[in-house]
Amino acid sequence: MATLTAWKFGTWDGANQAIGTLEALSKQGLIKLHDAASVSWQPETRRPRTRQLRNFTGVGALGGMFWGMLFGMIFLMPLAGAAIGAASGALAGSLADVGIDDDFIKAARDQITPGTSALFLMSSDAVRDKIKETFDATGLQKPQLIQSNLSTEQEEALREMFAG
Template sequence: MSTLTVWKFSTWNGANQAIATLEGLAKQQLITVHDAASVSWKPETRRPTTRQLRSLTGPGAIGGMFWGMLFGMLFLMPLAGAAIGAASGALAGSLADVGIDDDFIARVRDQITPGTSALFLLTSDAVQEEVKATFDATGLRKPQLIESNLSSDQEAALREMFAG
């Protein structure tokens, strides 16, 4: 079973600083990273900067389309208005089918604001207590964990939705 986790950091560059820590955790086999992306939101900008972390992921990665659609729903759709409402409704329904529901989207949207950053991870075999303790020990101001568990069927549906 995979888990989609979001680690929120209280600084705009905290997520990028945490990437090296995440790589170390993966080498220690405390977490298996299937796909990852980061969001950094400088205080003076209107929108965050996003990037897929290809160096952390293997051949099972879902790909940039998933992250682009998810980040679009999180950070662009609220600004776009009714012009793309039907399309966003269909996308939200598809994501809900794979365990990423409106509540998860709302929690993430409310918490990632200018001046903060986040690390989005599709993982398995995570020893969450060790991951959190290691992030805490880096001095990154107590990152906050936002989590959504995906069943095996939901993970398969997610991979199928974004295949290719």
């Protein structure tokens, strides 16, 4: 079963600093990464910068379309207004169908603000305590975990939604 998680960092570049740590944890077998993206929000900017960390291949990868849609729901929809309300409602419904609910979206929106950053991970087999302990040891202001568990069926539906 895959898990969609977001690790929020207290500085705008904390997530980028943690990428090497995340890759080391993956090599140690403490997490299996399927796909990942980062969000960095400098204090004086209107919107965060987002990027897919690397191009994962194989059955687990979701790709840029998924991250773009998720980040759009989190960071752009509150700014877009009623003009695209119906489309955003349908989009939110699609995400909810695959296990990414309004609570996850709202938690990410509320916690990832100017001056902070986050790593969004689609992963499995994570040893969360060891990951948090390792992130904490890097001095990155004790990252906070935002999480959404996906069932096997929801994971498959998410991949089908973004196939091609």
